[in-house]
Amino acid sequence: MATHKTPPIDPLTLEVVDLIGTVVARYHEEYEDAASEHALTGAQARLLSLLSLEPLPMRRLAQKLKCEPSNVTGIVDRLEARGLVERRPDPADRRVKLAAATAEGLRVARSLRESLRFAREPLAGLSREERVVLRGLLTRMLSP
Numbered sequence: 228m229a230t231h232k233t234p235p236i237d238p239l240t241l242e243v244v245d246l247i248g249t250v251v252a253r254y255h256e257e258y259e260d261a262a263s264e265h266a267l268t269g270a271q272a273r274l275l276s277l278l279s280l281e282p283l284p285m286r287r288l289a290q291k292l293k294c295e296p297s298n299v300t301g302i303v304d305r306l307e308a309r310g311l312v313e314r315r316p317d318p319a320d321r322r323v324k325l326a327a328a329t330a331e332g333l334r335v336a337r338s339l340r341e342s343l344r345f346a347r348e349p350l351a352g353l354s355r356e357e358r359v360v361l362r363g364l365l366t367r368m369l370s371p
Contacts, residue, residue, distance in 0.1 A: 257345040264342065265335055270294075272339055274302050275311060275328060279336035282315060282327035299326075311335055 255269070262272035270292070277283060277291055285303065289296040303326050306312035311332035317323035328336060350358060 253345055257343060261339055261342045265339055267335075267339075270298075270302055271306055274299070274326075275306060275332055275336045276339065278312060278326055278328040279333050282325040284317065284323050284325055288326060306332070 258272065259269045262269050265272065267275065273292060274288060277288060283291070285296055285299050288303075289299045292299065303312055303314070307314065310329055312326055313329055314324045315327050317325050353361065
């Protein structure tokens with residue numbers, strides 16, 4: 228029976244993986260801090276940010292947040308109680324409820340986005356061409 232050995236990972240790959248992990252950790256830390264400044268949890272802030280782009284059905288929100296629909300229901304309930312989110316019937320299928328950001332929810336989502344310095348400041352040090360290349364590389368890494 229043949230055994231397959233995984234080839235060792237080269238030092239450059241290890242360094243890149245470590246740098247990506249550091250960027251992700253710093254982004255999450257700042258995102259949580261920004262959320263707490265708005266009296267939101269990280270999950271509430273992420274959901275509100277998604278809804279600031281477009282109203283979404285609960286099931287789709289759960290897919291985007293990679294969690295169970297019952298968790299999304301609780302998050303939406305809490306945001307709805309604060310007047311940041313509302314439920315609406317889907318015009319395409321009135322049996323489906325959409326979660327949508329209210330005007331106040333849109334204001335909070337915009338303020339949250341504007342307070343994320345970590346993502347904005349280091350990218351500002353890159354030229355437009357470098358950001359385009361980085362976007363392309365990240366997109367390739369995420370493609371199946």
